[in-house]
Amino acid sequence: MRRFRSQRSSFEKCSLVNKEVVRELADNIGPSFFGIANMAQRVAPDGANKKTSRVRVAVRLRPYMGKQDEKGEGPCVRGLDSQNLEIINWRNAMETVKYHFDVFHDEKTTQQEVFVSSVKPILPHILNGQNASVFAYGPTGAGKTHTMLGSSEQLGVIPHAVQEVFSLVKAKDVEDGWDYSIGMSYLEIYNEKVLDLLSPGSQDLSIREDKDKNILIPGLTHTTISSFSDFEKHFIPASLNRTTASTKLNHRSSRSHAILLIKVVRTQRTFPHRQQTGKLYLVDLAGSEDNRRTGNQGIRLKESGAINLSLFTLSKVVDSLNSGTAIRVPYRDSKLTRLLQDSLGGSAHSVMITNIAPEYKYYFDTFNALNFAAKSKLIVNKPFTRETVAVPVLPVKRAREDHEARGSGSEPHKKKQKEEKKIEQDGSSPSAHFDRLAEPSVMDRLIALEKLMTSCQNKDGFDMLRDVAQSRKEIQELKKRQREFESKAMLLSQLAGEKLNVKEEPVFKNNSGPLQRKQTGATKPNKQQAVVQPLQVSSQPLQQLSVVKQSVCIKKKLSVHVEPPDGKENTKEESWESRLNTSMLEQSREKILHILNNGSLKELKGLQQIGDKKAKLILGWRELNGHFRKLEDLVKVEGMTEKRFTSFMKANILSAVGN
Numbered sequence: 014m015r016r017f018r019s020q021r022s023s024f025e026k027c028s029l030v031n032k033e034v035v036r037e038l039a040d041n042i043g044p045s046f047f048g049i050a051n052m053a054q055r056v057a058p059d060g061a062n063k064k065t066s067r068v069r070v071a072v073r074l075r076p077y078m079g080k081q082d083e084k085g086e087g088p089c090v091r092g093l094d095s096q097n098l099e100i101i102n103w104r105n106a107m108e109t110v111k112y113h114f115d116v117f118h119d120e121k122t123t124q125q126e127v128f129v130s131s132v133k134p135i136l137p138h139i140l141n142g143q144n145a146s147v148f149a150y151g152p153t154g155a156g157k158t159h160t161m162l163g164s165s166e167q168l169g170v171i172p173h174a175v176q177e178v179f180s181l182v183k184a185k186d187v188e189d190g191w192d193y194s195i196g197m198s199y200l201e202i203y204n205e206k207v208l209d210l211l212s213p214g215s216q217d218l219s220i221r222e223d224k225d226k227n228i229l230i231p232g233l234t235h236t237t238i239s240s241f242s243d244f245e246k247h248f249i250p251a252s253l254n255r256t257t258a259s260t261k262l263n264h265r266s267s268r269s270h271a272i273l274l275i276k277v278v279r280t281q282r283t284f285p286h287r288q289q290t291g292k293l294y295l296v297d298l299a300g301s302e303d304n305r306r307t308g309n310q311g312i313r314l315k316e317s318g319a320i321n322l323s324l325f326t327l328s329k330v331v332d333s334l335n336s337g338t339a340i341r342v343p344y345r346d347s348k349l350t351r352l353l354q355d356s357l358g359g360s361a362h363s364v365m366i367t368n369i370a371p372e373y374k375y376y377f378d379t380f381n382a383l384n385f386a387a388k389s390k391l392i393v394n395k396p397f398t399r400e401t402v403a404v405p406v407l408p409v410k411r412a413r414e415d416h417e418a419r420g421s422g423s424e425p426h427k428k429k430q431k432e433e434k435k436i437e438q439d440g441s442s443p444s445a446h447f448d449r450l451a452e453p454s455v456m457d458r459l460i461a462l463e464k465l466m467t468s469c470q471n472k473d474g475f476d477m478l479r480d481v482a483q484s485r486k487e488i489q490e491l492k493k494r495q496r497e498f499e500s501k502a503m504l505l506s507q508l509a510g511e512k513l514n515v516k517e518e519p520v521f522k523n524n525s526g527p528l529q530r531k532q533t534g535a536t537k538p539n540k541q542q543a544v545v546q547p548l549q550v551s552s553q554p555l556q557q558l559s560v561v562k563q564s565v566c567i568k569k570k571l572s573v574h575v576e577p578p579d580g581k582e583n584t585k586e587e588s589w590e591s592r593l594n595t596s597m598l599e600q601s602r603e604k605i606l607h608i609l610n611n612g613s614l615k616e617l618k619g620l621q622q623i624g625d626k627k628a629k630l631i632l633g634w635r636e637l638n639g640h641f642r643k644l645e646d647l648v649k650v651e652g653m654t655e656k657r658f659t660s661f662m663k664a665n666i667l668s669a670v671g672n
């Protein structure tokens with residue numbers, strides 16, 4: 014194609030751009046073709062918090078690789094300035110077609126420059142609970158992997174971005190009162206299968222969407238990373254797991270779309286322990302391929318079919334978003350578009366780096382890529398902060414351990430107690446807060462509620478106020494009932510003492526409570542016989558749980574043995590729940606709910622009657638639907654019938670109490 018060389022002068026004749034061609038192209042690909050002012054615009058459409066952010070589009074031209082270009086035709090595309098470029102018009106080689114983008118990176122642009130101008134600006138968002146994504150798009154061999162990954166001498170966007178995230182966190186950590194944790198997942202979409210690159214050999218993973226339109230992949234490995242070298246330790250071997258192969262156009266061509274996810278979770282150190290989760294998606298797409306030129310056959314042809322189909326769907330998604338009239342954006346038509354849903358028309362701050370090659374043999378690929386990039390820059394996303402507020406939990410086990418530690422009186426325990434106390438006093442750690450809540454004296458519980466209330470908006474505040482009043486009332490009633498029980502119990506124990514006049518050890522040793530159920534001399538101690546303990550809700554801190562436990566023994570459908578003051582025996586059947594101290598029951602329920610909502614796979618499997626399959630189903634449900642509002646919601650999980658739920662509850666509450 015000598016004519017392109019001879020018409021290189023046409024690059025200089027920008028003013029000669031054929032208006033007809035321009036109009037024709039504009040008709041075909043929309044008015045964005047010569048769009049202006051590509052800096053991301055942010056407006057507040059319906060509230061100050063809801064800003065929009067247009068997808069930022071950068072184009073990077075790779076250096077001319079003479080050897081590849083057999084005919085030596087020279088470049089067909091070139092840059093004009095830092096935002097504009099032009100390509101020879103295939104309809105009329107005397108003319109060029111110009112494009113305008115947010116940024117144009119010419120062939121001399123370094124890896125560092127690409128990162129600094131196109132990617133670095135969006136990274137701070139992920140520290141504020143917002144999502145961001147960077148994806149490299151373009152034909153095969155145009156430099157996507159070079160841009161995203163680079164080499165050890167020329168680090169690409171991925172290593173630069175991860176380094177930057179760590180330094181942003183480091184800088185923040187000191188000043189802002191939040192704790193940060195960084196984690197990573199890495200996957201590839203190969204032949205329409207989602208494969209976990211951190212867990213080679215894993216099966217095709219399914220993609221789910223929760224009610225807030227978050228895209229989730231249950232079962233995908235998520236690894237916490239503490240430093241950049243830690244990241245490299247996981248990332249480098251995982252990258253080698255990515256499917257690549259040699260084609261005529263690229264001797265190491267990516268045969269899959271690779272998506273690296275960096276998740277930053279930050280938790281406020283002080284109450285109410287707000288937690289914000291920001292995700293950064295770094296995507297290296299497989300290149301579009303013209304199989305007449307790649308020479309693909311067999312498996313390569315099949316891979317190519319899957320790649321092209323998903324890129325075609327990507328293009329349909331962009332068209333649909335741009336038209337603004339589509340009832341349904343076809344995200345679900347490919348796994349790639351489902352995963353990029355948040356990046357295109359979703360809630361992420363997105364940057365698309367379109368890689369193009371200058372050789373003429375790439376002309377139509379380049380042309381298509383530029384058109385795709387031009388229409389993508391019209392897409393508007395609506396970033397928002399994802400935040401949760403920690404709900405006070407009552408860690409039963411912790412309270413019991415504390416009590417045991419106190420009881421043992423050993424030096425290390427004492428030291429631990431001392432240290433914990435110190436932390437509690439300065440109140441600087443979240444665990445200090447939870448420890449305090451683990452001892453819900455009436456005042457503590459009310460204070461916690463009130464604090465929660467004041468941190469809420471007005472309407473919520475009224476609801477909370479009502480809850481506080483209700484709690485106060487309940488606590489008063491419980492206190493009253495406890496006093497009645499205590500005096501009754503005192504009377505009983507006196508009567509028993511006088512009657513038997515025999516000194517015997519109680520079945521359950523109780524050092525502090527007024528109730529000590531003693532065995533009669535005639536009967537053998539029966540450890541499965543229940544002794545009903547007065548309610549301990551209001552006056553007893555959770556630390557004394559082990560004491561409470563000693564006075565409660567549970568057995569399914571036990572006969573409750575209560576001796577009334579008149580000496581006659583009443584035996585009646587009661588449900589196992591009624592046997593439990595209300596506060597303990599409540600605490601156990603809260604604890605179970607907390608594990609269901611926050612527990613890892615391992616912690617879920619630690620629950621009674623929850624095996625690997627159920628734990629995964631629970632994780633899946635949680636990811637799809639968010640938190641379980643109440644324990645009864647568990648029946649919504651696949652395979653959890655009412656009957657199983659009842660049995661699950663009993664087993665777990667009894668286990669919590671019995672421990």
Ligand SMILES: Nc1ncnc2c1ncn2[C@@H]1O[C@H](COP(=O)(O)OP(=O)(O)OP(=O)(O)O)[C@@H](O)[C@H]1O
Nearest residue numbers: 075076153154155156157158159263266267299300
């Ligand atoms: N900006 C650049 N500077 C120097 N070399 C580059 C540049 N961009 C790409 N290359 C080189 O071009 C070749 C092809 O690049 P790369 O593998 O990144 O393409 P790709 O778009 O990822 O292709 P595929 O879609 O087939 O995986 C590589 O040898 C790469 O090193």
